[in-house]
Amino acid sequence: MAAGLAGVVSTRPADLDTHGRDENHLDSVPPRAVVFAETRDDVVTTMRWAGRHNAALIPFGAGTSAEGHVVPLGGEVSLDVSRMNRLVALCPEDFRAVVQPGLTRNGLNTRAREFGLTFPVDPGADASLGGMAATNASGTTTIRYGGMRANTLALEVVLASGDVLRLGRPVRKSSSGYDLRDLFIGSAGTLGVITELTVALHPVPEEIAVLRAFFPDVAAAVAGAFAAVGTGLPIARLELLDEITAGLLAQDVPGLVPDAPALFVELHSSTAAGLATELDIAHRALLEAGASTVGTATAQAEREAIWEARHRLFWSIRRAFPGRRYLITDTAVPLSAIVEHAQVISELRADLGLDVVTTGHVGDGNIHTVVAVAEGQDAPAALFSDELVRHALRVGGTCTGEHGIGVSKRQYLAAEHGDAALWMARVKGLFDPGNVLNPGKVVGPDLLSDALAAR
């Protein structure tokens, strides 16, 4: 099958195995082959080959997604762009970098820090920047800096036809034409393959501190988060950890109290005086909202220990509940509904008798739960996730704040978007009429055939 293919083609079992899973789908479904593209032309050639042979392709970056985006549904070829990992240009005067899609966020940050700059989007994993744009990733710092949509100025993409498009311009603003860039951000490789990105960099904050606030229960902690946002302070991170999470991370994080739900509130300022005043305002708001104690971490090592432990959380959960299957939810709701949403989680957990860990970027209304699913708990775990998503949709929320639809959330696309889901399928049909690119992801096969039949 390799005739006419570019890049390095592998059918080694180890390569097939690693390209058949993601961080949350651990049982590998191996692709037919892996093509390691080393240049944009490799991507174009592979795309043309796929078109001629009616083969399906799955773009693959670091494999750190959570909703099955990169997991084959049957017979696809994995198009791995991780070797396209160059920093093409770093323009400190313009606060931007041009990168290939395989460069990871940590790789970019190592280079950006030399210029006092940072790429703030932080989904936890050291994801590839192309994959982060493809899933519209965000994370802990989104409340202040926005996610990939806000921090991606321009994309180069290769369409199923092999055409190369440049979407967006490396400027801070433009009203020129239709916004195809944002259409491709979050499209999970179903509309095109990202071969270059221009991303925004930000000055490393001069002054940083983290408040650690502890609460009697999760609902109180969520209410505290809501109060913190209500201060209007430019909060940089606002993370919830339930009592189980606190227990799992306590040994790594100084000052964390096992069994007490916690909020971490990070503030960035350009001045020490400003930071001190902001800390004071946030401190008082958290106490008034019911925090039992509030402490402050300003030393870099202490602050970094918090976020490193937070990023390792999923692995800590696996260690704490070995041999389980892990079901992750990623709902986001309007801030005014977040206390109620947290109560729904707590009630479902109790009613269904599940082991559920709750964390979240609560300043954005985004809550993650991880259900550690024991033998025989598949049905209640599925019910938990379904009820949670349906509550989020009822209050105006979304089934996925940052992970994406992938495969696991396809069933909610129409429930969330109504007739707009049918138009998403028509857009898929326009850009990829042969359904070559990551088929079955985001837009399921039924929706796609409905959309194409109705035209």
Place this chain on the structure above:
Amino acid sequence: MAAGLAGVVSTRPADLDTHGRDENHLDSVPPRAVVFAETRDDVVTTMRWAGRHNAALIPFGAGTSAEGHVVPLGGEVSLDVSRMNRLVALCPEDFRAVVQPGLTRNGLNTRAREFGLTFPVDPGADASLGGMAATNASGTTTIRYGGMRANTLALEVVLASGDVLRLGRPVRKSSSGYDLRDLFIGSAGTLGVITELTVALHPVPEEIAVLRAFFPDVAAAVAGAFAAVGTGLPIARLELLDEITAGLLAQDVPGLVPDAPALFVELHSSTAAGLATELDIAHRALLEAGASTVGTATAQAEREAIWEARHRLFWSIRRAFPGRRYLITDTAVPLSAIVEHAQVISELRADLGLDVVTTGHVGDGNIHTVVAVAEGQDAPAALFSDELVRHALRVGGTCTGEHGIGVSKRQYLAAEHGDAALWMARVKGLFDPGNVLNPGKVVGPDLLSDALAAR
């Protein structure tokens, strides 16, 4: 023609006249009729009527656009949504409002201020929020708060088919499906008619001050702006006024010096201590960059006088150069190219012997010029605009930072976007196959027929 039409239909000469122009196209090209829609159903009914009768519609809000978006090209019906101007809901806890498209930004701000909130997007004119979303408007505060794209959470749109879609969700983040919301933002009524918006509100800043810095020439002032951005401070506004502008506004703005190019730098902070430190940093950066003097305005009346005068500038220019035609440019370039771009303006002005006023949201790299075109200067004025756009495109910029393509900038769509312009035309063909919605705007007829022929 009114059979089957909803809303109030007018063919009064005064209505036709006001719906045939915008702020920059003063000679009216009257539409065939004006339909004043009062409800979403009126819009749906009018859209279906247009489809049956092969009539073309131009959505119309406040008529404050600048690139001919709302000006008929021949025989269109104006679909005026200005009577759909209700504040549907204001949710202070979620920092958002739901509005009808005809509500203006000042109308929204009057209500939001009661809750200590503000809608920060400020294009100068009291534009309708639907029109602002349709053109992806931004303005003086974009450097801090973003433009319409960053501040619009969700849209309700009516398609040419009469289908009603809801795009986006009223949450701070979502990775659910394709981003059709951003496709419609900036599409200038060519893909659908916006009938409702959910927009973001922000806390009114606790502490505000404006620095006024004066420079020996425009290039020095632009270099000063670049230095101010380089401080990494969270600047809220950063506006350039050339010496002509300073002269025009001096009588209205305390502290303005005629004949001296100026920068206005506004800082917002949640604390007085933070603001004082930030002002000090900005002050020093401006002096080091070559400012001759730097003053501070903190009193509300003094600050507001600055921005009110800035917003009236276009009218001041008309008074200063009466009987002229006015050609507006709206290029935006990467920050590192902005000094060079300002030099190009200055050289073109001298070479072509034109009266050119230069201002701009220079913190975003966005410069506006107004050419006051005298009798017989049409050719040099057109050359000025063309050379300026081509320079912007050469350095990676855009032909329009915030006004939109409309009619006047259609010729640059392909130059700026390459093959992506053809795909924009295909997207137009997908959503509006009968070319009913604002035909000829954004995507010109040649590009549209190329795109549809090539499929």
